Amino acid sequence: xxxxxxxxxxxxxxxxxxxxxxxxxxxxxxxxxxxxxxxxxxxxxxxxxxxxxxxxxxxxxxxxxxxxxxxxxxxxxxxxxxxxxxxxxxxxxxxxxxxxxxxxxxxxxxxxxxxxxxxxxxxxxxxxxxxxxxxxxxxxxxxxxxxxxxxxxxxxxxxxxxxxxxxxxxxxxxxxxxxxxxxxxxxxxxxxxxxxxxxxxxxxxxxxxxxxxxxxxxxxxxxxxxxxxxxxxxxxxxxxxxxxxxxx
Amino acid sequence: xxxxxxxxxxxxxxxxxxxxxxxxxxxxxxxxxxxxxxxxxxxxxxxxxxxxxxxxxxxxxxxxxxxxxxxxxxxxxxxxxxxxxxxxxxxxxxxxxxxxxxxxxxxxxxxxxxxxxxxxxxxxxxxxxxxxxxxxxxxxxxxxxxxxxxxxxxxxxxxxxxxxxxxxxxxxxxxxxxxxxxxxxxxxxxxxxxxxxxxxxxxxxxxxxxxxxxxxxxxxxxxxxxxxxxxxxxxxxxxxxxxxxxxxxxxxxxxxxxxxxxxxxxxxxxxxxxxxxxxxxxxxxxxxxxxxxxxxxxxxxxxxxxxxxxxx
Numbered sequence: 001x002x003x004x005x006x007x008x009x010x011x012x013x014x015x016x017x018x019x020x021x022x023x024x025x026x027x028x029x030x031x032x033x034x035x036x037x038x039x040x041x042x043x044x045x046x047x048x049x050x051x052x053x054x055x056x057x058x059x060x061x062x063x064x065x066x067x068x069x070x071x072x073x074x075x076x077x078x079x080x081x082x083x084x085x086x087x088x089x090x091x092x093x094x095x096x097x098x099x100x101x102x103x104x105x106x107x108x109x110x111x112x113x114x115x116x117x118x119x120x121x122x123x124x125x126x127x128x129x130x131x132x133x134x135x136x137x138x139x140x141x142x143x144x145x146x147x148x149x150x151x152x153x154x155x156x157x158x159x160x161x162x163x164x165x166x167x168x169x170x171x172x173x174x175x176x177x178x179x180x181x182x183x184x185x186x187x188x189x190x191x192x193x194x195x196x197x198x199x200x201x202x203x204x205x206x207x208x209x210x211x212x213x214x215x216x217x218x219x220x221x222x223x224x225x226x227x228x229x230x231x232x233x234x235x236x237x238x239x240x241x242x243x244x245x246x247x248x
Numbered sequence: 249x250x251x252x253x254x255x256x257x258x259x260x261x262x263x264x265x266x267x268x269x270x271x272x273x274x275x276x277x278x279x280x281x282x283x284x285x286x287x288x289x290x291x292x293x294x295x296x297x298x299x300x301x302x303x304x305x306x307x308x309x310x311x312x313x314x315x316x317x318x319x320x321x322x323x324x325x326x327x328x329x330x331x332x333x334x335x336x337x338x339x340x341x342x343x344x345x346x347x348x349x350x351x352x353x354x355x356x357x358x359x360x361x362x363x364x365x366x367x368x369x370x371x372x373x374x375x376x377x378x379x380x381x382x383x384x385x386x387x388x389x390x391x392x393x394x395x396x397x398x399x400x401x402x403x404x405x406x407x408x409x410x411x412x413x414x415x416x417x418x419x420x421x422x423x424x425x426x427x428x429x430x431x432x433x434x435x436x437x438x439x440x441x442x443x444x445x446x447x448x449x450x451x452x453x454x455x456x457x458x459x460x461x462x463x464x465x466x467x468x469x470x471x472x473x474x475x476x477x478x479x480x481x482x483x484x485x486x487x488x489x490x491x492x493x494x495x496x497x498x499x500x501x502x503x504x505x506x507x508x509x510x511x512x513x514x515x516x517x518x519x520x521x522x523x524x525x526x527x528x529x530x531x532x533x534x535x536x537x538x539x540x541x542x543x544x545x546x547x548x549x550x551x552x553x554x555x556x557x558x559x560x
Contacts, residue, residue, distance in 0.1 A: 137426065213391055230544070
């Protein structure tokens with residue numbers, strides 16, 4: 001069984017993102033870029049499944065400019081067997097991304113497509129579900145535990161009510177939540193080894209993807225700030241203030 | 249014609265408060281025709297609650313045993329089959345909404361607007377990106393319905409007083425047979441639901457242990473509040489994950505929020521930005537939580553919290 005893992009290049013989660021003064025976007029110039037953390041968790045899970053002997057090959061794929069090859073190489077250094085770079089210089093929104101991934105799925109016939117539940121830049125949380133819809137296969141989103149047996153997966157999902165367990169037939173789409181695992185650190189010899197692993201580049205235009213109508217971003221702004229409040233000296237004063245506001 | 253379809257969420261007995269907030273969000277569209285669709289095995293009780301929401305014209309009930317637990321793979325094709333009749337298809341940005349609606353959007357052939365926090369006009373919306381560190385205004389192109397999730401923390405629940413008619417609708421799709429509900433664990437508890445509680449008492453890493461969290465539970469019980477926690481407290485294993493408040497947990501908007509022994513990491517603040525009044529109790533006077541709290545009290549939480557409980 002093959003597992004296809006998608007990787008998005010995003011602003012590193014430690015960077016404090018700022019909106020440009022003219023409201024035309026957010027500052028991405030010169031900031032550190034990384035694999036979307038949820039995708040890293042998805043890749044880690046795929047690697048563990050392979051290490052348990054339940055998959056034969058882990059493929060990482062990314063859509064974007066030549067710079068996404070950095071993140072694909074990191075994925076190879078983590079342990080993926082090969083990488084596919086779908087090249088485009090245009091930003092890709094979820095539906096077009098899902099249609100593109102479907103083309104890769106048709107080509108590779110994976111048993112599992114593993115995605116992060118959302119990218120930490122646009123926070124859309126859509127692509128996995130959309131791919132599952134277009135593929136006509138199950139989706140197990142927000143996964144915190146995955147067990148495979150007999151061509152099925154039992155997936156524990158993080159939902160508002162707690163943990164929901166679903167059983168899905170393979171092939172299926174899964175999306176990772178934060179507590180699925182802790183991704184491994186990449187060691188230097190693995191980085192060297194990753195340079196020799198296959199990385200195939202395909203032009204998005206050559207895949208025959210019908211582009212979806214994109215949402216148009218017209219303005220960016222910083223979030224409204226909460227003003228600082230008042231320091232109180234005692235519990236009695238706090239209770240008094242809350243009573244004044246009619247909260248107690 | 250402009251017409252809104254809202255997908256209602258429920259547990260078989262009660263309508264999820266997210267649905268009333270979604271109706272409120274939809275009211276900003278200035279469209280009168282609002283249908284609310286419910287999928288379930290037995291919908292009598294929730295259909296009555298949905299019909300009472302102000303602004304809902306019709307409640308569509310799709311009753312089938314397949315819907316005893318909501319599965320995106322089963323319900324999304326039903327929504328796609330109804331899409332031609334509507335200009336807007338909305339649901340709450342709950343884990344169910346996030347799971348379900350993109351699947352329907354893909355079948356309809358449109359991108360989704362996730363986490364709508366403000367309605368500008370019928371096709372223009374504000375939504376948070378980069379964990380709430382930026383807000384983007386997006387326009388939905390013509391050529392299909394607006395499909396979007398409503399960020400429930402941004403809208404109050406709509407009131408009652410409506411008298412919608414209930415219309416039974418037959419399922420139009422088949423069970424794909426590849427996805428099965430097994431069970432749901434956790435939740436339970438006797439307090440109010442964290443996502444919709446008016447008052448929330450949250451504890452952080454400073455509680456130090458699972459046993460020490462008893463002071464938080466005790467204060468919450470006294471106040472009729474829900475219990476929450478920071479990611480640090482969850483990661484340390486003091487409380488289960490479903491209590492986590494923040495960007496990676498629940499985003500909430502109670503009237504009154506107590507942050508106790510919580511330093512105020514950005515990821516936590518993202519989850520409480522829309523709270524009415526924030527009270528912070530922390531022994532570190534420099535903790536970032538005090539920068540956004542409405543009332544701050546510096547001191548030992550193990551002295552302050554019991555004293556506060558007694559004073560109420």
